[in-house]
Amino acid sequence: MGAAIRRAIIEQSCRAHVGHIGSCLSIADVMAALYGDTLRTAGQNDPDRDRFILSKGHAALALYAALREAGHLSEEELETYCADGTDLSGHPEHALAPVEFSTGSLGHGLSIGAGAALGARLRASPSRVFVLLSDAECNEGSVWEAAMFAAHHGLTNLIAIVDANGQQALGRTSDVLDLEPLSRRWAAFGWDAREVDGHDPEGLARELEELNAGLGPPHVLVARTIFGKGISYMEGEIPWHYLPMSEEQYAQALRELDTAASDVQ
Amino acid sequence: MRRAFVESLVELAERDDSVVLLTGDLGYTVIEPFAERYPGRFFNVGVAEQNMIGMATGLTSFGLKPFAYSIATFASMRGYEFIRNGPVLHELPVRVVGVGDGFDYGPNGATHFPLEDVALMRVQPGLAVVAPADPVQTRSAMLALADLPGPAYIKLGKGGTPVPGLEGRFRLGRTELIGDGEDVAILAYGSMAAEAVEAMSLLEAEGVRSTVGVVASLAPPPVEDLAELLDRVPLAIALEAHYLTGGLGSLVSEVVAERGLACRVIRQGMATLPRGQTGSPAFMRSRHGLTAQSVADSAVTVLESTR
Numbered sequence: 001m002g003a004a005i006r007r008a009i010i011e012q013s014c015r016a017h018v019g020h021i022g023s024c025l026s027i028a029d030v031m032a033a034l035y036g037d038t039l040r041t042a043g044q045n046d047p048d049r050d051r052f053i054l055s056k057g058h059a060a061l062a063l064y065a066a067l068r069e070a071g072h073l074s075e076e077e078l079e080t081y082c083a084d085g086t087d088l089s090g091h092p093e094h095a096l097a098p099v100e101f102s103t104g105s106l107g108h109g110l111s112i113g114a115g116a117a118l119g120a121r122l123r124a125s126p127s128r129v130f131v132l133l134s135d136a137e138c139n140e141g142s143v144w145e146a147a148m149f150a151a152h153h154g155l156t157n158l159i160a161i162v163d164a165n166g167q168q169a170l171g172r173t174s175d176v177l178d179l180e181p182l183s184r185r186w187a188a189f190g191w192d193a194r195e196v197d198g199h200d201p202e203g204l205a206r207e208l209e210e211l212n213a214g215l216g217p218p219h220v221l222v223a224r225t226i227f228g229k230g231i232s233y234m235e236g237e238i239p240w241h242y243l244p245m246s247e248e249q250y251a252q253a254l255r256e257l258d259t260a261a262s263d264v265q
Numbered sequence: 266m267r268r269a270f271v272e273s274l275v276e277l278a279e280r281d282d283s284v285v286l287l288t289g290d291l292g293y294t295v296i297e298p299f300a301e302r303y304p305g306r307f308f309n310v311g312v313a314e315q316n317m318i319g320m321a322t323g324l325t326s327f328g329l330k331p332f333a334y335s336i337a338t339f340a341s342m343r344g345y346e347f348i349r350n351g352p353v354l355h356e357l358p359v360r361v362v363g364v365g366d367g368f369d370y371g372p373n374g375a376t377h378f379p380l381e382d383v384a385l386m387r388v389q390p391g392l393a394v395v396a397p398a399d400p401v402q403t404r405s406a407m408l409a410l411a412d413l414p415g416p417a418y419i420k421l422g423k424g425g426t427p428v429p430g431l432e433g434r435f436r437l438g439r440t441e442l443i444g445d446g447e448d449v450a451i452l453a454y455g456s457m458a459a460e461a462v463e464a465m466s467l468l469e470a471e472g473v474r475s476t477v478g479v480v481a482s483l484a485p486p487p488v489e490d491l492a493e494l495l496d497r498v499p500l501a502i503a504l505e506a507h508y509l510t511g512g513l514g515s516l517v518s519e520v521v522a523e524r525g526l527a528c529r530v531i532r533q534g535m536a537t538l539p540r541g542q543t544g545s546p547a548f549m550r551s552r553h554g555l556t557a558q559s560v561a562d563s564a565v566t567v568l569e570s571t572r
Contacts, residue, residue, distance in 0.1 A: 047327070047328075051326060094354075094355055100326065101322070101323075101326075101355065102350065102354055102355065104350075105346060105350050107315075108319060108346075108347060108350060108351070110319075111315065111316040111318075111319025111320050111322075111323065111347070112319050112320070112322050112323040112351065113323060114316070114319070114320050114323060115319060115320030115321060115322060115323025115324040115325075115326070115331075116323035116324070116326040116327065117323070118308070118320065118323070118324060119323060119324040119325075119326055119327030119328075119329050120327055122285070122305070122306070122324075122327065122329065123327045123328070123329075125327060127327075129323075141315075142313075142315040142316060142319065142347075145310075145311075145313035145315060145316035146316050146319065146320070148311065148313070149310055149311065149313070149316055149320065152311075153308075
């Protein structure tokens with residue numbers, strides 16, 4: 001599923017002529033694990049469904065692509081990404097039914113997730129709440145307010161995934177506001193913190209399955225990822241936070257995706 | 266008013282198991298009746314207002330109706346964007362409860378004076394903004410809001426004296442009238458409503474007949490009621506322990522302008538944030554012209570100048 005998500009990210013970003021491509025590519029495999037394996041009845045109208053909150057809302061396209069792969073969104077709908085009159089905006093909006101909460105203001109999602117996880121507990125629901133954050137989003141103090149609450153109240157049904165791609169809008173996280181040691185920081189806040197390879201969907205799915213114990217502290221996977229993963233000229237390159245692709249760049253990106261696909265076969 | 270709030274909340278919680286109370290570590294000697302009766306539905310989130318609002322948003326995902334409680338400055342402003350992107354954007358039944366009206370926190374100083382919360386909240390579409398005038402009206406407002414599907418901001422003063430003639434009346438989107446004089450309309454909410462009623466008596470002694478409009482429902486705004494009242498009087502005084510910009514005075518001016526009414530509007534409120542020289546609520550109100558006498562003086566002066 002990761003490859004299909006990646007291809008949709010490239011195709012739709014080109015068609016819509018928009019950026020945030022690198023941020024979408026870095027979570028393609030995480031989204032594949034979530035929507036391919038982990039989430040239970042997400043996107044359906046089941047009160048006990050797992051909730052997913054894309055707190056790094058600027059990677060909305062990766063979510064839309066995953067929703068299409070999981071059958072919650074049609075190809076025709078996906079084709080309206082960032083077009084006039086669409087519900088598929090550059091940051092997810094709840095007007096689109098499978099989106100639980102509108103996001104795009106960093107630092108908001110984990111507190112919503114903590115509230116939802118507490119709500120599930122109060123309602124004795126088996127629902128789990130997954131929140132995907134960016135690493136630079138952890139600059140926001142509100143993330144740590146939510147982290148403290150979740151740990152204090154033992155919200156084991158809350159699972160955060162941090163997309164640790166090491167980059168933010170204007171530079172490397174290590175240069176802008178160093179987050180390391182990131183997983184130790186989460187652990188110090190009382191979370192079950194694990195380092196994982198963010199480009200290994202099977203490994204991610206296995207790890208996420210193991211968290212399903214129903215006991216203990218909230219969980220966080222610090223997913224080590226590569227910004228722009230899969231497109232050579234975008235990998236680790238800051239400008240791809242904002243830039244759209246030229247026609248030439250688009251053609252090269254498609255060639256690289258084709259090569260990757262034939263390598264797999 | 267805070268006691269009336271928590272008593273009403275317990276009453277709501279008795280018949281609705283989705284009612285949950287969050288506090289940002291405030292409400293000592295206020296919230297205990299709820300916390301003791303419903304410990305499983307009470308959460309002190311710590312000194313973290315942003316997270317409190319974010320969590321209230323998330324709680325609604327499981328059908329819960331959270332009340333988020335703090336001092337009005339913190340409740341309204343620290344998490345303002347979370348209110349906007351949460352309960353307002355998603356149209357959720359979250360109740361943000363801000364304690365303190367104007368100078369209720371007197372000697373505590375400027376950080377504790379909510380002088381802009383009505384303005385900030387009033388601009389958010391679909392957010393009910395309610396500022397009851399006394400304990401009985403607080404209970405009426407709480408009951409009126411019980412089944413509101415959208416969000417609300419409830420501004421609670423610390424006063425406890427009933428406003429004479431109000432008798433606890435409250436209707437969302439309406440103005441509650443006291444008296445029927447046609448020389449001047451005095452409009453107020455929260456702690457200023459009592460001053461407005463007292464001003465009515467002072468003016469009566471001067472031979473000036475007035476009507477007090479208690480605008481506890483600032484949003485949805487009671488436009489029709491205000492238009493009807495303002496059409497009958499040559500002068501309206503909007504009294505509020507709040508900045509002149511954006512609050513009740515602005516609402517009244519909007520109605521007068523949009524309806525093309527001939528009524529003159531005097532906004533009696535705060536032009537700026539006081540810095541230093543604090544004192545008791547009574548001292549602060551007196552110092553800043555937020556008293557019955559000051560309203561009466563304004564009315565007499567303006568009416569004489571136009572005679």
